[in-house]
Amino acid sequence: MSYPAVAADRSRWILAQRPDLTQERQRLPVDRPSGWILEEEPDGNGVARKGVTVFLTNSECPWRCLMCDLWKHTTLAPVPPGAIPAQIDWALRDADRGSVDYLKLYNAGSFFDPRAIPPSDLPAIADRARRFQKLVVECHPRLVGDRCVEFRDQLAGTTCLEVAMGLETAHPGVLERLNKRITTDDFARAVEFLKRAQIAVRTFILVKPPFLDESESLEWAKRSIDFAFDCGVDVVSLIPTRSGNGAMEELELRQVFSPPRIETLHAVLLYGLRQGRGRVFVDLWDLDRLCSDAGVAANWKIQFHSINLRQTINPKFILANPSSPWSKDGELPAQSSNEKI
Numbered sequence: 001m002s003y004p005a006v007a008a009d010r011s012r013w014i015l016a017q018r019p020d021l022t023q024e025r026q027r028l029p030v031d032r033p034s035g036w037i038l039e040e041e042p043d044g045n046g047v048a049r050k051g052v053t054v055f056l057t058n059s060e061c062p063w064r065c066l067m068c069d070l071w072k073h074t075t076l077a078p079v080p081p082g083a084i085p086a087q088i089d090w091a092l093r094d095a096d097r098g099s100v101d102y103l104k105l106y107n108a109g110s111f112f113d114p115r116a117i118p119p120s121d122l123p124a125i126a127d128r129a130r131r132f133q134k135l136v137v138e139c140h141p142r143l144v145g146d147r148c149v150e151f152r153d154q155l156a157g158t159t160c161l162e163v164a165m166g167l168e169t170a171h172p173g174v175l176e177r178l179n180k181r182i183t184t185d186d187f188a189r190a191v192e193f194l195k196r197a198q199i200a201v202r203t204f205i206l207v208k209p210p211f212l213d214e215s216e217s218l219e220w221a222k223r224s225i226d227f228a229f230d231c232g233v234d235v236v237s238l239i240p241t242r243s244g245n246g247a248m249e250e251l252e253l254r255q256v257f258s259p260p261r262i263e264t265l266h267a268v269l270l271y272g273l274r275q276g277r278g279r280v281f282v283d284l285w286d287l288d289r290l291c292s293d294a295g296v297a298a299n300w301k302i303q304f305h306s307i308n309l310r311q312t313i314n315p316k317f318i319l320a321n322p323s324s325p326w327s328k329d330g331e332l333p334a335q336s337s338n339e340k341i
């Protein structure tokens, strides 16, 4: 069966490719987050800030994006009121030793989805967030609205609210096939709404989504960065597209998806930084998957981490890595094209 052209058929096809994780999802404790990590990132003035990211456990997002594997860590039913504040307390007991500036609450969906985060929990969440300089939550662009502004007010002006939204790609045809059910206009409207409410915006951009070959993916990642900054986002986070949800493995078999080359990711990051329009980060969580050699992967990880923190390019690393496309003429060498569906 070819990849469906109609959205409802696509959702069914994506669901049909999933491995059955019902038992694992039933066993997820609702008073514990899936995990938490400590990270560092620069603020808008270049000052390094410590942050804790808490991966909340809650029910699955209602959308069925082609590349999404976040549903694996979600419950089959909504969590009861009180569970999310309890999860935050559990994580902060160990993670926050008083020196953490940012809190990120990532919930494998939308923070402003009432089925994911019970609205009655929002004041308790705001209470816990107020001691941080900044709170970052994620949200689908279609759920951006008055609830964001009400929650911003609950933070009482002491904590800056930032909403992270996936643009994924500005390529209209690929965005449609990703099944996110948004257009670039929807994304632009959501950013405009948030910025008017003085809420900061971070966006996720996929590097090499399905249906694009290596050089097309470089070109469209650059265009996506330009589009996001044109809309007014403050931060771009680059996500190397990964498999792991069933559907992406099927597309790999059909040769319409493969992960990006690490050099492509590097080139996109450098392009974003050179624009000087906002902070640009590479998501380091799954970087190891892009290199078969663990030592090479570790070296790249150090470089990306350094660039993320400094927001500047390290010319020594580019010279020492002749495979970096930026050591040549700023464009990727020609690659063989993936077969299109």
Ligand code: SF4
Binding pocket: 061, 062, 063, 064, 065, 068, 069, 070, 071, 108, 109, 110, 140, 166, 180
């Ligand atoms: S909106 Fe986000 S969480 Fe929901 S399916 Fe899409 S990528 Fe996954």
